[in-house]
Amino acid sequence: MRPMPTLLVALDLAGTFVFALSGALVGVRHRLDLFGVLVLAFAAATAGGVLRDLIIGAVPPPAIADPRYFVVPVIAGLVTFFWHPVVTRLQTSVLVLDGAGLALFAVSGAFKALEFGLGPVAAVLLGGLTGIGGGMVRDVLVSEVPTVFRAELYAVAALAGATVIVLGDSAALPAPAVAVGGALVCFGLRMVGVRRGWKLPTPRP
Amino acid sequence: MRPMPTLLVALDLAGTFVFALSGALVGVRHRLDLFGVLVLAFAAATAGGVLRDLIIGAVPPPAIADPRYFVVPVIAGLVTFFWHPVVTRLQTSVLVLDGAGLALFAVSGAFKALEFGLGPVAAVLLGGLTGIGGGMVRDVLVSEVPTVFRAELYAVAALAGATVIVLGDSAALPAPAVAVGGALVCFGLRMVGVRRGWKLPTPRP
Amino acid sequence: MRPMPTLLVALDLAGTFVFALSGALVGVRHRLDLFGVLVLAFAAATAGGVLRDLIIGAVPPPAIADPRYFVVPVIAGLVTFFWHPVVTRLQTSVLVLDGAGLALFAVSGAFKALEFGLGPVAAVLLGGLTGIGGGMVRDVLVSEVPTVFRAELYAVAALAGATVIVLGDSAALPAPAVAVGGALVCFGLRMVGVRRGWKLPTPRP
Numbered sequence: 112m113r114p115m116p117t118l119l120v121a122l123d124l125a126g127t128f129v130f131a132l133s134g135a136l137v138g139v140r141h142r143l144d145l146f147g148v149l150v151l152a153f154a155a156a157t158a159g160g161v162l163r164d165l166i167i168g169a170v171p172p173p174a175i176a177d178p179r180y181f182v183v184p185v186i187a188g189l190v191t192f193f194w195h196p197v198v199t200r201l202q203t204s205v206l207v208l209d210g211a212g213l214a215l216f217a218v219s220g221a222f223k224a225l226e227f228g229l230g231p232v233a234a235v236l237l238g239g240l241t242g243i244g245g246g247m248v249r250d251v252l253v254s255e256v257p258t259v260f261r262a263e264l265y266a267v268a269a270l271a272g273a274t275v276i277v278l279g280d281s282a283a284l285p286a287p288a289v290a291v292g293g294a295l296v297c298f299g300l301r302m303v304g305v306r307r308g309w310k311l312p313t314p315r316p
Numbered sequence: 317m318r319p320m321p322t323l324l325v326a327l328d329l330a331g332t333f334v335f336a337l338s339g340a341l342v343g344v345r346h347r348l349d350l351f352g353v354l355v356l357a358f359a360a361a362t363a364g365g366v367l368r369d370l371i372i373g374a375v376p377p378p379a380i381a382d383p384r385y386f387v388v389p390v391i392a393g394l395v396t397f398f399w400h401p402v403v404t405r406l407q408t409s410v411l412v413l414d415g416a417g418l419a420l421f422a423v424s425g426a427f428k429a430l431e432f433g434l435g436p437v438a439a440v441l442l443g444g445l446t447g448i449g450g451g452m453v454r455d456v457l458v459s460e461v462p463t464v465f466r467a468e469l470y471a472v473a474a475l476a477g478a479t480v481i482v483l484g485d486s487a488a489l490p491a492p493a494v495a496v497g498g499a500l501v502c503f504g505l506r507m508v509g510v511r512r513g514w515k516l517p518t519p520r521p
Numbered sequence: 522m523r524p525m526p527t528l529l530v531a532l533d534l535a536g537t538f539v540f541a542l543s544g545a546l547v548g549v550r551h552r553l554d555l556f557g558v559l560v561l562a563f564a565a566a567t568a569g570g571v572l573r574d575l576i577i578g579a580v581p582p583p584a585i586a587d588p589r590y591f592v593v594p595v596i597a598g599l600v601t602f603f604w605h606p607v608v609t610r611l612q613t614s615v616l617v618l619d620g621a622g623l624a625l626f627a628v629s630g631a632f633k634a635l636e637f638g639l640g641p642v643a644a645v646l647l648g649g650l651t652g653i654g655g656g657m658v659r660d661v662l663v664s665e666v667p668t669v670f671r672a673e674l675y676a677v678a679a680l681a682g683a684t685v686i687v688l689g690d691s692a693a694l695p696a697p698a699v700a701v702g703g704a705l706v707c708f709g710l711r712m713v714g715v716r717r718g719w720k721l722p723t724p725r726p
Binding site: 442 | 548549551552553554555556557558560571575580581582585586588591602605661662663664
Binding site: 147165252 | 575639640642646647657661664665666676677721722725
């Protein structure tokens with residue numbers, strides 16, 4: 112992987128931190144021990160990117176090889192373990208940060224797939240997987256049906272953001288503008304979905 | 317991967333469609349939203365092949381890189397989402413088609429493993445994994461114990477079909493004949509298992 | 522992979538056998554059929570190593586390509602399927618053997634990660650994953666929260682053993698001594714944890 116600009120790395124680690132908080136909270140809610148809470152923090156923060164990297168052949172995945180992607184979830188996990196009432200009280204802010212993390216992961220996932228030569232449909236799928244994969248693995252590890260299968264425009268937002276990246280890239284627009292545009296679309300859709308309670312339809316009974 | 321002959325591709329996409337129907341039906345039964353239904357359709361149709369490809373190092377897997385393997389499950393998922401009563405009523409036909417999909421995936425999975433230089437035992441295992449992996453991931457995603465652990469000669473049929481491929485290949489028989497033979501063994505075993513309710517033994521209490 | 526010395530292979534297969542017993546027992550307890558019991562035996566014995574190999578790019582993983590890693594779990598699964606009352610009665614011995622398997626897998630996993638050029642933090646993580654990954658997949662396949670999230674110093678022992686390997690390797694100590702030291706630390710911690718019922722803290726309610 113080519114070295115990412117400092118800002119992008121900072122944003123990526125911020126997304127990692129927020130996703131790790133969500134994983135650790137699920138672990139606390141299931142009364143796991145300290146190790147279990149840390150594993151859920153790490154899985155929620157990194158599984159999406161690791162799955163994408165295995166699929167495109169980018170091994171070893173940075174989430175394993177770069178110690179920062181280990182240290183950040185551990186800190187988030189410890190914070191949640193010891194002060195989970197505080198984290199729970201901040202839930203609204205966490206929801207906003209989580210939307211930001213989703214946007215960033217969807218964007219960076221789609222870019223990375225394009226960089227590795229995947230086509231447009233695959234890049235959209237892999238951007239979506241990068242955004243939602245961590246939450247899916249987190250939920251499977253505690254025997255719950257992934258919330259993303261029922262959440263307010265969560266996956267749709269990730270796929271929309273990734274689609275912006277793919278379209279912008281094929282139009283040869285400048286990458287930073289495309290990245291900002293994709294992230295805003297994803298974040299915006301998710302926030303509107305949460306605020307208005309917009310959900311995808313479920314099947315007729 | 318060398319380009320597959322048209323007939324094989326058509327059969328492979330037919331298997332993908334049928335497996336996607338089974339995934340989407342499970343999603344409908346669990347009252348997931350539209351996205352969840354589509355994910356289960358996609359997972360059931362492609363997870364077996366993706367796991368096999370990761371294990372043999374054939375990345376990116378065609379199921380991700382080739383848009384047809386995305387479009388077909390999406391169509392199957394949409395059909396099931398909107399007309400699931402019809403799909404449910406056709407269940408017997410779906411069961412037959414699912415047996416055909418199983419046969420095809422077991423055969424193509426074993427062939428691909430041999431092509432990538434795996435040994436006979438590994439090729440049988442990977443043929444079986446290609447056939448049953450999608451259903452296992454589908455069930456894990458909705459917190460159910462995989463039905464293949466209790467179904468009528470489902471995995472046994474896949475492994476038997478893959479075994480025919482490996483034996484025929486080591487005897488240097490012509491590939492098309494071996495493929496047809498393996499598929500018939502798998503499909504036949506599965507159909508007999510369903511019709512007679514043959515199951516593997518369970519442990520004594 | 523460079524050819525492992527005979528003793529190491531023998532120990533590795535012993536660990537495989539014991540982990541397979543634990544997987545098969547879980548399958549019997551869930552009343553799976555014979556195939557399900559064998560899959561759980563195979564998954565518990567090999568999933569940790571397979572995940573590690575996918576992450577470091579060592580494909581195809583020996584656990585798939587080398588038939589011994591197929592035959593040993595099958596034997597353990599058949600033994601458990603037919604004589605599970607005996608295996609259950611031997612549970613204490615199985616617990617000791619399982620601790621030995623954990624130690625061996627953590628040590629060999631950390632060594633293999635170092636061999637493939639991973640850094641120290643990644644090698645500790647991958648040693649831990651090799652030790653506990655099989656049990657996690659085993660539990661997810663029967664819709665249970667992995668016991669390692671609540672067990673007595675199980676993961677901690679694996680990570681401690683892997684840490685000894687990484688430290689010893691960076692101090693350029695002779696590999697056999699480092700291996701024995703790491704295995705003893707892991708096995709000792711786990712046995713003390715079991716005997717005294719030491720557990721990691723859980724979050725305050």
